[in-house]
Amino acid sequence: MVFTEVPINSKNEKLVINMVKETMPKKSGTRKKTAASKPKKKKLYTVIFFQKWCKSCGLCSALCPKKIIKLDDIGHPAINDMDSCSGCRFCEIHCPDFAITIKERHPGRRRTNGKH
Numbered sequence: 001m002v003f004t005e006v007p008i009n010s011k012n013e014k015l016v017i018n019m020v021k022e023t024m025p026k027k028s029g030t031r032k033k034t035a036a037s038k039p040k041k042k043k044l045y046t047v048i049f050f051q052k053w054c055k056s057c058g059l060c061s062a063l064c065p066k067k068i069i070k071l072d073d074i075g076h077p078a079i080n081d082m083d084s085c086s087g088c089r090f091c092e093i094h095c096p097d098f099a100i101t102i103k104e105r106h107p108g109r110r111r112t113n114g115k116h
Ligand code: SF4
Pocket: 049, 053, 054, 055, 056, 057, 058, 059, 060, 061, 075, 076, 077, 094, 095, 096, 097, 098, 099, 100
């Protein structure tokens, strides 16, 4: 490739200025939003209780920092406001009978129930 030196005169001055402008970075106001600048969505969780394994000790209800685990009349846990769960897994870790599992919930995801 051969480059020839073009003298800058009034005729091609505008053309050169435009070429230089195109190579300059765009102003921050016009920059597209990146994934990092978008507000983070709150993660949602599902708390699953295996009632058959539960011995009604009440530990999960006592330790939940959000105080969302309520016990029914026979001491089995239940949650009405699942969206308030922070996913800390305190209940899952401390249940002596391994009767609790926490799963992250993706509301937009299609459920297959194990079928494809
Ligand atoms: S900590 Fe486990 S065994 Fe105790 S009430 Fe909760 S689910 Fe049941």
